[in-house]
Amino acid sequence: MGLVQTIKNFFTRSKYAMTTQSLASITEHPKIAISQDEYTRIQENVRYFAGRYDPVEYKDSNGNRQKREFNHLPIGRTAAKKIASLVFNEQAEIVLDDEVANEFINTTLKNDRFNKNFERYLESCLALGGMAMRPYVDGDRVRVAFVQAPVFLPLQSNTQDISSAAIITKTVKSEGQKNRYYTLIELHEWGADNRYTITNELYKSDNPSAVGARVPLAELYEGLQEVVSLNRLSRPLFTYLKPPGMNNKNINSPLGLSIFDNAKTTIDFINTTYDEFMWEVKMGQRRVAVPTQLLKTEYNQEGEKVFVRREFEAGQNVYEQFDSGDIDKGIGITDLTTPIRSDDYIKAINEGLSLFEMQIGVSAGMFTFDGKSMKTATEVVSENSDTYQMRNSIVTLVEQSLKELIVSILELAASYKLYTGKIPDMDAISINLDDGVFTDRHVELDYWTKVVAAGFAPREMAIEKVLNISKEEAKKISSSIDDEEVRSMTRQRSREDIDLYGE
Structure with a gap:
């Protein structure tokens, strides 16, 4: 290490000595605006999503205390996975009116395998109550980092969105026979001059449950700057996505609720009944x-x-x-x-699942099956079904979040001279999430054909709705149809008619 670098490190350590602070919990940070109750609720959602339950303690026939694993059903994970697959899949398409921007975005997302990763992380978003997506520069390309609910904490927000946030990264490093636990806090904030700043703070602890004392960044991240400023951003670098609905656990919190946050008692009932059933089978x-x-x-x-x-x-x-x-x-x-009460237990579990369906807002029969009732295709695609309406609510938020992410990717790429084209408006971005599972295309086409024929809507609107494309793209297709109709009429005219009236 050179003399100059040694001097720099000395002054860096001196600066940290003057600004040293120690945190027992992440919520103690003076800039993080989240209550301990909200943070605990998110951690509890993680436990339900992962299916981590305490073992069951009981006494055997000899009076000895024993422990056994708690038998449970993955209700939270199953619900989140099922709904996420209905909202988004790898067939989703993103189209921008600007050809240069469209090529850059689709190449960037394809190289990052975004569609595949987004469906997976959407499952986490629904189960834990939200997630953030943050683009970052990796060499000569832009990639997208998915930030899950336990490590995304708001700093400042309004009633509609989160404008500043902290992103947490935890790392474990072995030093001799001991483990050191590092916590990097990445603070995204807007400055007084409307400059976007990212401040990095590193903390170290010997205890995995404590954040610890602040230490120099160079101790773990060599070359990482304390403060990075970006001046070409029109919105936060991250985009926050949460499930639809009000946070009734804390009406002042900008964070979302898990889809099963209000159904945890029902999940407990189902799992307790299932555990008793499995134990009775074993003891029977x-x-x-x-x-x-x-x-x-x-x-x-x-x-x-x-x-x-x-x-x-x-x-x-x-x-x-x-x-x-x-x-x-x-x-x-x-x-x-003794006979096993299988019919009673199965009936109780199905009743619990029916209640769970009602609480999370999906159609009856999505998770239960009695061997008798089967939904017809008409019932599945019915726009009055609870599942369809719930999906539409989530799709609206997903589309808006993806548009915000696309703008952030282009603005970040432009800041690093990786993209030199225009930054499109969100209206010029089209998201096609392919709702073919629910929508009968023939019925939709017939509906819009009748609407246009009755003069209730222009043809461009029908093309936009049926093909799920942007207004500009619909206008181009409509113009192409007009040109083709003119050429067709020209081919059908006789030579005598052309000579008399001209082409």
């Missing part, structure tokens, strides 16, 4: 009462009874012993097996 194995005379008792050298060797059906655990006196006068071998 066949048991037979066997006279003691059919079993052999072992004794030690002192003459003390040690254990009973079960020689009746050796290798099986399906019998219990009892003393019947004279074997010839006793009751003999008796079946003690």
